[in-house]
Amino acid sequence: MADDTSRWGFETRAIHAGQEPDPRTGSVIVPIYATSTFAQDGVGGLRDGGYEYSRSANPTRTALEQALASLEGGRHGLAFASGMAAADVALRSLTRPGDHVILGNDAYGGTFRLLDKVLKLWGVEHTAVDLADLAATRAAVRPTTRVIWAETPTNPLLGITDIAGLATVAAEAGAKLVIDNTFATPYLQSPLGLGADVVLHSTTKYLGGHSDVVGGALITSDDELNDAFAFLRNASGAVPGPFDSWLVLRGAKTLALRMERHSDNAERVVEALTTHPRVTRVYYPGLPDHPGHEIAAKQMRRFGGMVSFAVDGGEQAALDVVSRTKLFTLAESLGGIESLIEHPGKMTHASAAGSPLQVPPDVIRASVGIEDPTDLVQDLLQALD
Numbered sequence: 001m002a003d004d005t006s007r008w009g010f011e012t013r014a015i016h017a018g019q020e021p022d023p024r025t026g027s028v029i030v031p032i033y034a035t036s037t038f039a040q041d042g043v044g045g046l047r048d049g050g051y052e053y054s055r056s057a058n059p060t061r062t063a064l065e066q067a068l069a070s071l072e073g074g075r076h077g078l079a080f081a082s083g084m085a086a087a088d089v090a091l092r093s094l095t096r097p098g099d100h101v102i103l104g105n106d107a108y109g110g111t112f113r114l115l116d117k118v119l120k121l122w123g124v125e126h127t128a129v130d131l132a133d134l135a136a137t138r139a140a141v142r143p144t145t146r147v148i149w150a151e152t153p154t155n156p157l158l159g160i161t162d163i164a165g166l167a168t169v170a171a172e173a174g175a176k177l178v179i180d181n182t183f184a185t186p187y188l189q190s191p192l193g194l195g196a197d198v199v200l201h202s203t204t205k206y207l208g209g210h211s212d213v214v215g216g217a218l219i220t221s222d223d224e225l226n227d228a229f230a231f232l233r234n235a236s237g238a239v240p241g242p243f244d245s246w247l248v249l250r251g252a253k254t255l256a257l258r259m260e261r262h263s264d265n266a267e268r269v270v271e272a273l274t275t276h277p278r279v280t281r282v283y284y285p286g287l288p289d290h291p292g293h294e295i296a297a298k299q300m301r302r303f304g305g306m307v308s309f310a311v312d313g314g315e316q317a318a319l320d321v322v323s324r325t326k327l328f329t330l331a332e333s334l335g336g337i338e339s340l341i342e343h344p345g346k347m348t349h350a351s352a353a354g355s356p357l358q359v360p361p362d363v364i365r366a367s368v369g370i371e372d373p374t375d376l377v378q379d380l381l382q383a384l385d
Contacts (some may be wrong), residue, residue, distance in 0.1 A: 005070050010187060011256045018066025019249070028242050030063040041148045056234050060242040064249045065217075066215070068207075071186040071252065072199050075217040077227035078233060079245055083182065083202025084110050085238035086216030088196060091115070091147065093228040094176055097123030100144040104131045104161070106154040108180070110351035112357050128356045131161045132292060134169055141173040148173070151180040152189075155307045156344040156365040158283040160292025163299055167195025176225070182206070182335070187259045188301045197222060205335030206305075209251035209258055215240045256339065261370040262305025268373040269366065269380065273309050278384050279316075280362070283308040305368045306334060308344075311384070315361035318343055322364055323381040327375055334367035339376055341366045 005017045021028050035058075038051040041238045051057055061079050069077035080086040091114065095101060101115060105128040115126045144320050148170045152161040163179060170177035179191035185206045191199050201207055203215035210307040218225050233239060240248075270284045285296035286303035296303060311317050322330050328341035332348050342348060344359040352358050368376065 006129065010071065014067070014255055015253050017070035018228055019062045030060055030246065030249060032242045033059045034242050036064075039203070053258050054242070055237055055239055058239075058242050058245070060249070061240060064245045064252075067249060068186075068201070068203075068217050069219055069250055071255075072181070072219040073186075073190055073192050073221075074199065075221040075223070075273060076136060077217060077219045078226065078229050079203070079240050080216035080218070080233065080328055081238045081240050081244075082214050083200070083204060083216035084114065086200055086202075086218050087111055087114055087180075088118075089229055089232045089236065090178055090200060090218055090239060091124070091149075093232050094147050095119070095124045096146075098144060099124055100142045100147040101126040101147045102131075102137060102140050102145060102175075103128055103149040104151060104154055104159065106157045106159045107130055107149070107151060107357055108155045108270070109151065109344075109351045109357070111151075111180070113351040116355070117351075125143070130159075131166060132159055134162065134165045137166065138169050139181065141169070141175070145173050145175045147178060148175050149178045152299075153183045153285055153292075153304065153306065155183060155306075156283075156349065156359060156363065157287055158183075158187040158290075158306060158308055160285050160290070160296045162295045163189075163191050163194040163196060165192050170197070171195075183304055183306050184300060185255060185259055185304075187256050188263075188304055189299060192219070192221060194299060198273045203248045206259065206262075206332060207252050207255060207335075208248045209246075209255065209336060211333065211336035211338065213244050213247040213251075215244055215248050229272060259302070259305070262368060265370065265373045265376060266303070266305045267369040268377055269307055269368050273307070274379045276381070276384055277309050278313075279309050280312050281310040283310075283363075292308040300339065301337070305364070306366045308363055310360065310362040311364065313362070315343075315345065318362050318364050319346070321383050326382075327371060327379040328366060328383075334365075336367070337370050339367060339369035339371060339379075 065077035176197040179196040182202045199219045201217040290375045328339045349359045
């Protein structure tokens, strides 16, 4: 992170970090450098910026990476073609055959699939554990444990992990702590400042914020880790194009404003759901009776825009509810300005079926957008009734 930006507030960094006016034209918005290659002044004579080929680096992507590093308080940021590409590079860089990974027992289905169906074939073992229980996490550590992988809040049950406590466990084990900060975003939570080694984002979600781009990111202050990630990303080619990078950079400028509205609206939705007779449980860390509420209140600015809830009547009742909403669009993904609703067990987390990470069949996940909150509450109430 550049020294001259570290003193700025979050909102200022989101708009200006890594985004100086273009030196040639004066453009106040970073241009989309739609080029695959760059002219050289003689063999190996790279021009200012050191660009040679857009798989290795591209000026639009560089601006995004500098902005993301600044927002997360890290020295290095790397952008990827998707959140799963970032997860793949992180795990393959941090592990070797015979190594062991600890992940949450409420992890994203795609992360579980990557470990259970891909890296397992490479000889990387994994254990799912309740990461909110630090004693249980410590007990799961093996001599071969190299990574503790955590989401907080988790997807989709909104579990909370004590990042600082988990960082202590990882340090004792000689392992690296990776925090998937997609749900919280850097506006609501700063894992590196709490001891995490690496922060991961699906920039598809809140950072992009408009459901029009797919991307991922890794942020760290560890020079060696960043070099390893950059090498494997370049070798495997999992990079975003300049337009994708520009879209995420554009979205990140308004992240603070959007997260405040997402949080406001989610609180209104939670208030309505907690008193509805058909709702048997609401998963939201802002609720005082949430088991992770006190930790979330300490390590998060607010509690975010994701809400999950269970309904009476089991799986079929949940499927009926998600099919009846009008404003909440039935779709996978999350974090856009529009509200989305889904059935995790049949959709985003289907790959975890039959495993310890299987999502209860009566659970519904909602990504609460920035529409009029009264309209959103009424839509859910009519779908429940």
